């Protein structure tokens with residue numbers, strides 16, 4: 001049994017939809033590979049995720065918004081809480097990163113990449129950034145709806161991770 005842990009934070013819904021899409025994609029990939037029972041996908045909010053779950057995973061997907069040019073606070077707090085407990089214990093595991101953003105997202109993606117480099121995780125693809133076009137205070141505060149085409153890309157990211165886990169032996 002391979003375990004894919006999807007850690008997410010979302011304030012207005014975009015990253016949550018993206019994380020759920022990634023989970024769907026992972027489950028679909030396992031079905032396509034005719035190994036539906038060989039993959040356990042766990043979707044866990046960052047605030048509820050502990051280092052034990054990180055250690056127990058075979059692959060990881062991180063999904064969160066960019067806030068003030070960096071990772072959202074809740075997601076960063078997850079990394080702060082788990083970083084040293086997992087250091088040197090998860091090297092080589094595959095990961096993917098999804099970022100929801102108003103108009104940029106690069107700062108948050110870079111931050112996740114640096115943290116995962118420290119953990120010596122292996123990126124399965126470049127970070128996927130979904131821009132929602134929110135820039136005014138009202139747009140920022142509004143509930144978000146991620147377009148189907150963007151959700152399909154998130155599903156692909158989850159599917160890629162699942163495929164790698166299930167074919168890695």
Ligand SMILES: Cc1cc2nc3c(=O)[nH]c(=O)nc-3n(C[C@H](O)[C@H](O)[C@H](O)COP(=O)(O)O)c2cc1C
Pocket residue numbers: 009010011012013014015016064065066067068069070100101102103104105132134139140144
């Ligand atoms: C306090 C705050 C700061 C933000 N800063 C940025 C930013 O630096 N760059 C950016 O592209 N979007 C920024 N945004 C926009 C969010 O990333 C965007 O609304 C995203 O869709 C939120 O994701 P969520 O719906 O998963 O919470 C900011 C939003 C908030 C609330």
